[in-house]
Amino acid sequence: MFFSAKQRRVIPGFGLTMGFSLLYLGFIFLIPVGGLLLYTSLMSWDEFWSAVSHPQVVASYKLSFGASLIGATINLVFGALVAWVLVRYRFPGKKIVDALVDLPFALPTAVAGIALVTLYASTGWVGQYLNVFGIRVAYSQLGVVIALTYIGLPFVVRTVQPVLEDLEAEREEASASLGASRFTTIRRVILPSLLPALLTGYALAFARAVGEYGSVVFISGNMPYRTEITPLLIVAKAEQYDYNGAAAIGTVMLVAAFLLLLLINGLQWWTQRRGL
Amino acid sequence: MTTQTLTHVANPELAARWRRATEEPAWVRWTLIGVALTFLALFLVLPLLVVLYGAFEQGLQVWWAAISEPDALAAIRLSLLVVLIVVPINLVFGVAAAWAIAKFEFRGKPILISLIDMPFAISPVVVGLIFVILFGSQGWLGPWLAAHDMRIIFAVPGIVIVIAFGTMPFIARELIPLMQQQGKEEEEASLTLGASGWKTFWYVTLPNIKWGLIYGVILCNARALGEFGAVAVVSGRIRGETNTMPLHIEVLYNEYMFTAAFAVSSLLTGLALVTIAVKSFVEWLDERNRPAIASH
Amino acid sequence: MKKILRNTLVGGLATLLAGSVLADNITLLNVSYDPTREFYREYNRAFGDYWKQQTGDTVTVRQSHGGSGSQARSVIDGLDADVVTLALAYDVDALRQHAQLIPENWQSRLDKNSSPYTSTIVLLVRKGNPKNIRDWDDLVRDDVAVITPNPKTSGGARWNYLAAWGYALKQNNGDQDKAYDFVSKLFANVPVLDPGARGATNTFVQRGLGDVFIAWENEAYLSVEQLGKGQFEIVVPSVSILAEPPVTVVDKNVDRKGTRKTAEGYLQYLYSDDAQRLAAKHYYRPSNPEIAKEFAEKFVDVELFGIDEVFGGWEKAQNEHFNDGGHFDSILENIARR
Numbered sequence: 001m002f003f004s005a006k007q008r009r010v011i012p013g014f015g016l017t018m019g020f021s022l023l024y025l026g027f028i029f030l031i032p033v034g035g036l037l038l039y040t041s042l043m044s045w046d047e048f049w050s051a052v053s054h055p056q057v058v059a060s061y062k063l064s065f066g067a068s069l070i071g072a073t074i075n076l077v078f079g080a081l082v083a084w085v086l087v088r089y090r091f092p093g094k095k096i097v098d099a100l101v102d103l104p105f106a107l108p109t110a111v112a113g114i115a116l117v118t119l120y121a122s123t124g125w126v127g128q129y130l131n132v133f134g135i136r137v138a139y140s141q142l143g144v145v146i147a148l149t150y151i152g153l154p155f156v157v158r159t160v161q162p163v164l165e166d167l168e169a170e171r172e173e174a175s176a177s178l179g180a181s182r183f184t185t186i187r188r189v190i191l192p193s194l195l196p197a198l199l200t201g202y203a204l205a206f207a208r209a210v211g212e213y214g215s216v217v218f219i220s221g222n223m224p225y226r227t228e229i230t231p232l233l234i235v236a237k238a239e240q241y242d243y244n245g246a247a248a249i250g251t252v253m254l255v256a257a258f259l260l261l262l263l264i265n266g267l268q269w270w271t272q273r274r275g276l
Numbered sequence: 277m278t279t280q281t282l283t284h285v286a287n288p289e290l291a292a293r294w295r296r297a298t299e300e301p302a303w304v305r306w307t308l309i310g311v312a313l314t315f316l317a318l319f320l321v322l323p324l325l326v327v328l329y330g331a332f333e334q335g336l337q338v339w340w341a342a343i344s345e346p347d348a349l350a351a352i353r354l355s356l357l358v359v360l361i362v363v364p365i366n367l368v369f370g371v372a373a374a375w376a377i378a379k380f381e382f383r384g385k386p387i388l389i390s391l392i393d394m395p396f397a398i399s400p401v402v403v404g405l406i407f408v409i410l411f412g413s414q415g416w417l418g419p420w421l422a423a424h425d426m427r428i429i430f431a432v433p434g435i436v437i438v439i440a441f442g443t444m445p446f447i448a449r450e451l452i453p454l455m456q457q458q459g460k461e462e463e464e465a466s467l468t469l470g471a472s473g474w475k476t477f478w479y480v481t482l483p484n485i486k487w488g489l490i491y492g493v494i495l496c497n498a499r500a501l502g503e504f505g506a507v508a509v510v511s512g513r514i515r516g517e518t519n520t521m522p523l524h525i526e527v528l529y530n531e532y533m534f535t536a537a538f539a540v541s542s543l544l545t546g547l548a549l550v551t552i553a554v555k556s557f558v559e560w561l562d563e564r565n566r567p568a569i570a571s572h
Numbered sequence: 573m574k575k576i577l578r579n580t581l582v583g584g585l586a587t588l589l590a591g592s593v594l595a596d597n598i599t600l601l602n603v604s605y606d607p608t609r610e611f612y613r614e615y616n617r618a619f620g621d622y623w624k625q626q627t628g629d630t631v632t633v634r635q636s637h638g639g640s641g642s643q644a645r646s647v648i649d650g651l652d653a654d655v656v657t658l659a660l661a662y663d664v665d666a667l668r669q670h671a672q673l674i675p676e677n678w679q680s681r682l683d684k685n686s687s688p689y690t691s692t693i694v695l696l697v698r699k700g701n702p703k704n705i706r707d708w709d710d711l712v713r714d715d716v717a718v719i720t721p722n723p724k725t726s727g728g729a730r731w732n733y734l735a736a737w738g739y740a741l742k743q744n745n746g747d748q749d750k751a752y753d754f755v756s757k758l759f760a761n762v763p764v765l766d767p768g769a770r771g772a773t774n775t776f777v778q779r780g781l782g783d784v785f786i787a788w789e790n791e792a793y794l795s796v797e798q799l800g801k802g803q804f805e806i807v808v809p810s811v812s813i814l815a816e817p818p819v820t821v822v823d824k825n826v827d828r829k830g831t832r833k834t835a836e837g838y839l840q841y842l843y844s845d846d847a848q849r850l851a852a853k854h855y856y857r858p859s860n861p862e863i864a865k866e867f868a869e870k871f872v873d874v875e876l877f878g879i880d881e882v883f884g885g886w887e888k889a890q891n892e893h894f895n896d897g898g899h900f901d902s903i904l905e906n907i908a909r910r
Contacts, residue, residue, distance in 0.1 A: 010464050011379050012473035017372040018380075024369045025391060028441050032406045033394070035416070039409055054896075055905065078315045085312040089305055095556070097313070100320050103545060106498035107327070108522030109505065111541040114529065115323035118330075121779040126322065139764050139781070150319055158495060162454045162488040182300060197453040204396050204449065211399030214504045218771070221764040222722065225908035231399040231505075232767065236724045238405060239641040240895060241648075241670055247409065250402035257397030261390040269386045272456065412649030414671055422650075430651045512651040513636045514601065527637065530770040531609055532799055 033254065040251040043244050051248040056224050057233055063144060064230040065256070068209035071148035075205045079156025080198060086157070087164040101157050104150055109214030116147055117219045139221030144229065147216045148209035155208065156201030163197040196268050203264040207257050327545055330538030342528075342536035343543060350516040351524035352543070354432070358520065359500045362440045366496050370447025371489070375477075378455030379463065389452065392445050403438055404509025430512035435520060438506040443499045447492030454488040455481075490558060498547055595628040598834045602633055603653035605640035605727060605817070606770045607791050611854035612657070618850060619841050623834065631834060639768045640727030647673065647822065654826050654835040657819040659727030661685070662886035664818050673824045687816035688842035689856035692876055693735040695807040696776065696785040696792045703783045707809050708739040711784060712757035719782035720762060721772040723894055728769040730894060732786040735813040737893075738882045742811055756903045760910075777804070788815065789871070790855035814876040 040048065051057070085091075086098050104112060120127045120137035127137060137143050167190065175185040213231040220227040230253055237246035300308070331339055342348060373392060377385060395403075409415050411428040421428060428434045462484070466476040482489075504522040511518040519527060521540060528537035604612060616633040623631045636643065636651070640659035647653045648671045658664050667673040679686050697705050703716055711718050721729040733755065740754035741747070764781060766772040769791060776785040777799045784807075787795070796804050819839050826832040841847055848858040852867040864871070883889040893899045 010467050011460055012467075013375060013477070014380050017376040021369060021373040021376055021388075024365075024372075024444075028437070028444055029391065029395065032403075032410060032441070033398070035410050036402070036406045056901070056908075059908075078312070081308060082312045082316060085309050088299075089309055091309050097316060100316065100324070102494060102498050102547075103320055103324060105495055106502050106544050106547040107323075107541065108502045108525055108544065110522060110526050110529070111327065111537075111544075112323060114537075115326040117779065118326045119322055121781070123780045125326070126318075138779070150323070153319055154495065158450065158491055159453055162450065162491060163457050165487055166454065166457060166484075193457065196456060200449065200453050204393060204445075207393060207397035211397060211402070213399060213401050217767055222767060223763070223765055224904045231401045234399065234401050234405065235642075235767065236722070238401075238645065239639070239725050241645065241666060242896065243405070243409065245896070246405055250399070250405060253402065254394075254398055258390060258394060261393045261397060262386060265386040265389045265393070269389075408649050414649055418650060427650075429649065430646065512646050513638050515635050515637075517634060529774075530606055530637070530768075532794075 036247060036251060036254065039243075040247050043248060047244060048248045051237075051245040052252045056228070057230070057249060059225045060228050060230040060233050061252075061256075063141065063227065064210055064253075067141065067144040067148050067229075068206050070145050071152055071209050072202055072206035074145075074149050075152050075156050076198065076202045079153065079201060079205070080160055080194070083157045083160035083164055087161060101154050104153050109151060109212065110218070112150060113147060113215035113218030116150060116215065117143075120146065120219065138219050139227065141220075141227055143219040143221070144216055144227060147219050148212060151212050151215055152205030152209050155205040156198065159197045159201035159204070160194055163194060167193055196272055199264055199268045199271075203261055207261055210253065210257055324545060327538050327541050330534060331542035333538075334535050338535055339539045339542070342533075342539035345536075347516045347519070347527075348524060348536075348540055351519050351521045351540070354435070354519070355501050355521040357432070358436055358439050359497055361436050362443060362500045363493060363496050365440060366444055366447050367489075367493060369444065370449075370451055370492055370496075373448040374451035374455050374485075375481075377452050378458075379460050392448050392452075395442050395444050400442065400503070400505025401509070403441055403506040407434060407438055407506075407510050429510040430514075430518060432518070434510040435507055435518065438510055439500050439503050442503050442506055443496045446496040446499060447489070450488045450492035450495065451485055454485055458484055486558070486562075490554065494554070501544055501547065595630060598629050598631045598831060600631060600633045600654040600831060600835055600838060601636065601652060602655050602657060602838075603636045603643050603647055603651060604657040605643060605659040606637055606768060607728070607788055607794070608657060608817075609635070609637050610794070611851060611856065614854070615842070615847060615850055618846060619838055622841060622844075622846075623837060626837075629834065631838075633838070639725060641725065647671075652825045652829065653822050654829065654831050655819060655821050655839055657817065659815075659817050660730065660886060661816065661818050662730075662890050663727060664820055665886065667820075667822065671824075673822050674820055675823060678820045679818060681821075682819070682839060683843060684859040685816055686818040686820055688819060688839075688847070688859055689817070689851040690859055691789045691815045691817065691856055692812045692874065693731050693786060693809075693815065694789045694792050694812065695809060696787050696795060697783065697805050697807055699803050699805060701805055701807065705784050705807055707807075708736055708811075711736070711761065711786075712754060713761075716761055716784060717763050717782040718758060718761045719764065719772055719776045719785040721769050722765040722767055723900055725767040726769050726772075728788055728791070729772075730889075731788070731813055731815045733893065733900065734879065734883060734889060735809075736786075738813055738877050739809065739811050741882065742877075752899060752903070755899075756906060759903055760907050773799070789857070793855035808872045808874050811875045811877065813882075814878050816879075 082101065086094065107115075117124070117138050119125050120130070120143060122128065122131045122136065122138065124138070130137060135142075137146060171189055172185055175189045180188065211231060213229070213235070216229050217232060220229065222228050222232060230249060234246045234249050237249065343352075377389060407429055410417055411421060411434065412418050413422055428437070462480050463476050466480045467473070471479070502522055504526070507520055508523060508526070511520065511523055513519060513523060513527070515527065521544060525537050525540050528540065602612060602616075612635055616635070619633065620631050623629060636646075636653070640663045644656070644658060644663040644666045647656055647667060656664060656667065661679060664674075664678065668676065668678065682688070695705060695711075697703070703710070705711070705716065710716060720732045723729040723733045736758055737751050737755050740751035744750035764775055766775055769788070772785065773787065773791060773795060775781050777795055785792075792806050796806060819842065821832065821835045821839060826835045843860065845860070845863060848860045848863040849866070852858050852863065852870065855870075857871050858864045858867065879886060879889060891898065
């Protein structure tokens with residue numbers, strides 16, 4: 001049986017919490033997503049395939065998924081570092097920095113796009129200096145990566161931070177008193193505890209980046225085959241009243257994102273069980 | 277345990293070794309802080325400066341005029357209304373889902389977690405499209421809604437639903453890793469000692485997950501205010517009526533009123549300040565209560 | 573609290589009753605495209621005064637602006653517009669094709685193909701015209717970067733594209749293949765394709781990208797006058813397209829809401845002398861030739877061709893050029909392959 005506890009536990013509330021969660025998920029999520037899948041399934045296979053396998057669409061998949069992977073990886077490394085620094089060290093202005101991390105969520109994506117292009121266009125605050133070295137950020141694939149890194153930045157920090165705060169110092173002390181070096185303690189004690197949160201943050205940053213639209217269109221240049229992301233193509237299809245084409249590409253993105261999330265969540269579940 | 281630690285620290289040589297093993301040398305510490313801050317400066321502070329510079333470039337009066345103009349006020353009101361509906365619902369959902377997932381073993385758990393993650397992964401553009409396909413007057417439920425004189429899209433309900441959809445995972449996703457990491461021993465102990473389920477949740481679980489909960493609410497709140505792509509599709513963009521703050525910003529930008537656009541954006545960045553205030557307040561409460569608990 | 577609530581209710585009811593006895597409060601929704609914001613903001617005020625004088629009714633006009641195509645789609649999907657004032661007839665006709673919101677003969681219900689004002693496509697260059705751009709031919713030169721929005725998502729960009737195509741046809745005695753090559757070369761010079769007209773304006777004006785910007789005449793003037801005074805110049809090409817942004821009442825919606833009379837009055841008034849002058853003030857060409865004469869020095873006389881004579885109407889143009897698998901798609905594919 002799916003979604004039912006294996007045996008009776010001491011802890012109560014499984015029925016209540018699970019029931020409410022599923023009800024809400026069903027109402028707010030499964031009905032619309034099911035609607036999309038049903039809508040797509042009413043199309044003929046040929047129509048579906050020709051919509052999703054057009055070279056222009058395939059080029060956009062490569063960009064959307066590739067740039068998202070790069071962005072999420074940057075966020076994994078720097079997000080973990082930022083979380084570590086914020087939880088473990090003291091430095092002036094720490095609270096302000098802590099609060100700023102949420103900015104990419106608070107700022108509407110369109111504003112973020114405008115701000116980023118203001119910075120990185122060849123006339124921009126940063127772009128003019130990069131231009132000297134021949135680096136073009138705005139209106140290139142690099143611009144897409146920058147935008148996707150920006151919008152996904154809070155995910156890793158905010159998933160790792162509470163876990164790190166909750167990590168009991170005793171375990172590190174125990175490790176140290178057993179003679180382990182700091183490096184070994186980090187590798188063998190801290191990192192494994194953080195792994196689920198790291199993976200979660202990575203998955204979320206990646207997933208969010210794949211679907212991002214508002215900020216990217218300002219900085220990417222939107223040239224078909226080169227800097228055009230998949231969500232923009234969906235908009236273009238809908239603009240031509242081609243709801244079928246839009247829904248078909250939307251479904252591909254949906255399924256791909258779900259499979260990737262499933263992979264990462266499955267991995268995390270597995271590492272956790274192995275650890276227990 | 278505590279006394280043992282103290283004796284260690286009392287010995288200067290041992291204390292030094294102890295520090296080496298539990299914390300990093302100063303140069304490592306400051307390098308890490310430096311790298312982290314440089315990264316944040318490039319990605320967070322500079323864009324923020326662009327917004328603030330744009331907002332206040334022409335002085336406080338122009339800024340104030342931009343945010344006190346009727347259409348801007350209408351947009352702020354609408355955005356706040358949406359937040360007041362969406363955040364509490366997602367809060368209850370987040371706690372319930374995290375409880376079920378973290379405290380129990382059941383089959384299909386990765387699938388359930390992945391489902392909760394999905395709104396992050398679905399492009400806002402696709403979300404908008406889905407709701408138009410379902411509720412639009414050419415859509416499946418459109419004719420029925422029209423017959424009963426009900427409006428979902430191009431009205432407030434549609435905006436609320438798409439934002440609830442987009443922000444659904446935030447609180448749940450914040451709590452799940454935290455509660456998983458904490459395990460269930462404390463709750464089990466409390467229950468074995470005879471406390472009721474609610475009491476256990478209230479006095480044992482809630483204090484433990486407090487930080488995650490606050491983070492989650494802050495994120496959910498921020499995202500609900502900033503959501504753009506999906507709302508743009510279902511709002512109809514009627515000035516002063518169905519424009520949320522992000523849409524109003526877009527309208528201003530497209531009218532070449534850059535200062536006004538950045539002024540309204542600066543309000544949303546002001547949320548970061550609220551975050552600091554809330555966090556500091558909770559920390560203060562926490563510190564004030566701690567001695568009281570210890571004296572029990 | 574209860575008392576406040578009651579008072580508001582009673583007060584509201586009283587206003588409502590008083591209103592219906594003396595004069596009506598009518599609200600219209602005008603769903604329009606991006607560049608008309610400034611014009612309609614002023615026009616709505618003028619119409620409010622006029623209508624109050626004529627009928628005693630108070631009219632509030634709500635505005636919605638966005639890309640022409642996506643605005644049409646919103647109306648099709650249920651946005652209850654009383655009138656639509658869009659960038660091109662194809663988008664308005666979609667209301668009929670996809671949702672039967674308006675009758676077949678919608679475009680002949682008002683004068684001048686239901687276009688109270690017209691515009692054309694011109695070239696905006698940087699001050700002093702450093703690349704010496706005089707006509708469409710200069711846009712296919714190797715050293716020129718051209719800014720235009722994407723015709724797939726922007727109505728204005730479709731006019732741009734068709735203007736260039738029409739010019740090439742004229743130069744080559746109607747040879748479609750040569751026109752295809754010409755437009756291919758032009759788009760090979762495009763470094764950025766913004767989804768909407770206003771985004772493209774910002775790219776050219778704010779970001780300093782590109783040497784020439786293909787734009788609506790009214791948008792070009794707005795950039796010259798307001799965005800960067802003294803930084804830009806308008807180059808009027810030897811031949812361009814007559815852009816007719818049409819307007820119509822959305823029959824199904826006004827009949828349901830009982831606003832037909834006011835909505836029709838709203839569109840009729842666009843043809844009045846005052847409104848025509850207002851349109852000219854916002855750089856739209858008045859469709860009334862008498863008024864247009866008054867502004868002769870503002871609007872350069874240029875040879876204009878219509879979409880019907882050169883492309884056989886919007887539906888055909890859309891199918892051949894912009895729909896999936898059309899000329900524009902194949903042009904992009906060829907550029908990508910190079």
